[in-house]
Amino acid sequence: MKHLILIQCKDRVGLVYLITHILSKHNLNITAMREFVDESDKHFFTRIEFSGELQSEQSLQNELKEHLPDGTSITINPKPEKKIALLVTKEHHCLGDTLVRHFFDTLNAKVCCVIGNYDDLRPFTERFGIPFYYISHLEKTKEDFEGEILTVLKSHQPDYLVLAKFMRILSPGFIDHFPNQIINIHHSFLPAFIGANPYRKAFERGVKLIGATAHFVTNDLDEGPIIEQQTIPVNHTFGVPEMVTSGREIEKSVLSRAMQLVFQDRVFINGNKTIVFE
Amino acid sequence: MKHLILIQCKDRVGLVYLITHILSKHNLNITAMREFVDESDKHFFTRIEFSGELQSEQSLQNELKEHLPDGTSITINPKPEKKIALLVTKEHHCLGDTLVRHFFDTLNAKVCCVIGNYDDLRPFTERFGIPFYYISHLEKTKEDFEGEILTVLKSHQPDYLVLAKFMRILSPGFIDHFPNQIINIHHSFLPAFIGANPYRKAFERGVKLIGATAHFVTNDLDEGPIIEQQTIPVNHTFGVPEMVTSGREIEKSVLSRAMQLVFQDRVFINGNKTIVFE
């Protein structure tokens, strides 16, 4: 039997030994282990894959809790397949890539629904038998708009929301419902070109590369913990449309990589940074 | 005989034909040609390598001038080996890389001198028989500091200044002496992390890639036309020192690439952008 444990706590001497000792007492064999200490705030993170007969997750959890520092967070065998909801506007490339991966069971997640503030992507979504909810932001307050989205989400209970090119800024109130559970793809190498129209800004600045960033959403616009970033070269022949076209390729690549890492429980959040055990 | 011509002018119908026609009349054979029209300001740029017996550069220049739009800039057979001065502070990697390329004749330029606002890099520089001028910025006004640098530069008459990790900001007055002739290497993927301590800022932001940018220096800090940019991945294990160490590799790579492109007359400047005919 394969198992996974995630631990984060204040750092102190001997943590690796302590944890491996407890696993050993339970006759559990470590098959892969990654650990990291953030020296700036003395925080310890570890992700351990192990095998063996685990009699009781609860008793292992209790034993670890007893010996580890106060405030330690321990997760044993997190849900292997996350349930996710996708929020979209009109751009199709991230949705398309995600639903194909989903169809062929390579997403490490179950897409429970797609919500669009335009109806454009309904035909594609429904082709895969996934419910599509069209919730326009027009002619209503942001509160009402987000309220309608929340109603849909409550009925589906997703583990994560993925903003797959969702072009509306969510309110703090909305985001508070999903702490560390919202993943966004931003079409620039943050912190360059925060906010709207990054390709236009990139064009006007005359940069020689463009990028994409997947990050958790917090209440600071485009300032949440970064999960993954990539760039590709551009040159003087690229107008905004060419940047948009080329940019789509890395947006897809960065978002799918970020989802894979998060859904495989390889990403820890520490303040506005991530620890990624690839 | 191989020749090179650089032309930039207002765009209009038939420029490529017009230019190739004139070259053809002179029995000159085009071996490589690159052209670009910036549609936003209707500007035309071309770089043509050609071969044949060129009787008189002046008469070819005159004939082209006559038929091309007013304000056309034409350069026939630019100086093949540029003369450059390097400005440095204490960091050695860009200087080291540049002087080794110079020693083995792969720089496409002649280094006439190195000017440092610290004396640290003198031993390395002198090992290659290149004059090193130590001009401290301490205990003097910026005007005096830059005046001393200008005096040295006047004696050497370089075609380009290369700021090879020169950590002082030059005044507009100084820069005006060298329009489009100063190349800087900045240790971030601009426009992210403009100004001082980009690696510290990158660390604090938790980015997953770091970069370097070579650009022409104008009077807007880190806002001049970008010549070349590259990024490399980093992860949560990188502190500031690790970013600095890894960053050096792309700083060297980006600066040497930018110098190669500029010194081979492959770079046109148009406003705050470059056209690079690689």
Added chain:
Amino acid sequence: MKHLILIQCKDRVGLVYLITHILSKHNLNITAMREFVDESDKHFFTRIEFSGELQSEQSLQNELKEHLPDGTSITINPKPEKKIALLVTKEHHCLGDTLVRHFFDTLNAKVCCVIGNYDDLRPFTERFGIPFYYISHLEKTKEDFEGEILTVLKSHQPDYLVLAKFMRILSPGFIDHFPNQIINIHHSFLPAFIGANPYRKAFERGVKLIGATAHFVTNDLDEGPIIEQQTIPVNHTFGVPEMVTSGREIEKSVLSRAMQLVFQDRVFINGNKTIVFE
């Protein structure tokens, strides 16, 4: 009106002038031009985008033919949207990526059918309303197998066949029906790991990067003209399955890039090499 012309011929002095002269006489304005001379066999290639009123493609063609060397190949305004047939086996990632691009009209081609030597990919294909033909290679001769494929292809008349992870080797007789019209994706950076099981070979050799290659198919296995190649890093933790999973990402990327280049008429073939005017 925008137009495109492709010319390849023996090189001689003055070709660029000659061609631009003729276009100019027809009041056609060059908007983008790329040319290349292969010095090893003195062959000239050009791709010219131009605008203006083109009275008669035929008369332009005739005029060019008259002045250009014997054996010149001239194509004016090639079919803008190619018709393609996809051949697949069981692996879904290239097919998935291609059909999504097709659905959203970003493929620069029309997929007329998918042919599989297994039936596995039928449900996905039919979800997009595209005909799927299941032609097993089992219990029949290669000749019969290929004959059945040819019958389907004859009914669709595709411009290109794309082997989107088609795991059968096609016979010379079959390939002869589609000269320079078959694109294959091979899951290694050719010429390393020609033939079957490249990821296993890569694993056994302990390489630190894996790659993918898109190439035209000729009668030399994996030896046809290469269109596009990319690599990604791997490390000692990658077994064969992890290489397969990571490799899929670049296989998709390389194949879609190659199709885009070919379908936009940016690729010339010269012997066993390609000239790619990106």
Added chain:
Amino acid sequence: MKHLILIQCKDRVGLVYLITHILSKHNLNITAMREFVDESDKHFFTRIEFSGELQSEQSLQNELKEHLPDGTSITINPKPEKKIALLVTKEHHCLGDTLVRHFFDTLNAKVCCVIGNYDDLRPFTERFGIPFYYISHLEKTKEDFEGEILTVLKSHQPDYLVLAKFMRILSPGFIDHFPNQIINIHHSFLPAFIGANPYRKAFERGVKLIGATAHFVTNDLDEGPIIEQQTIPVNHTFGVPEMVTSGREIEKSVLSRAMQLVFQDRVFINGNKTIVFE
């Protein structure tokens, strides 16, 4: 006090616990730990950085040996600065890069001498005060040639030989003197283009990327364990000379990266593969 321990042995259940337990008993605190099990031959590898008062390396070694499987290899606090000899022919770029890193103390190694089978690189080498030995391979047997090299090497006792573009094939007898101690840089992405003239072969094949490989030297030509590989894109405009010029950049980059990894004791060898704990 910071320490480093390297262990490789047959895998069995509980090794991580066992080792961390022993370190813990000695009041040593693990600050970074990497481990890997090669499942194909059930071999375990770990690299542990730890801090604390280490009373006796010998007693720690003994205690580990006692509890670990027979045949375990344990290295505690390997020599922090390796002594290396460089072997060169005429190409300067790898030598130039290495000696500059050496001069500025960023090589993690001490260059004790340079041996060239041509005298061309003597002036550069001696500029840095490093002994240069010119040992021609001409007009003598390979045995005599290698004998002369061995004599020089015996007088310097280097920990590693670095073949920095040394264009002679060394005999098995020679290589046997330096098991796992010779690092070579090969100018292709192995296993493509094994042997001589890889750039010419790459040109003739029409590849779209070229590469470089650093590997340990064994008695199979270009078949030793690979440490690091990189590729860069090329296109149809690259002749052999342009490939050589571009290739130099990654040859330098790959070799310096490989040296850094080896000299920091981050590389284990297992058969014809490496485990690299970056």
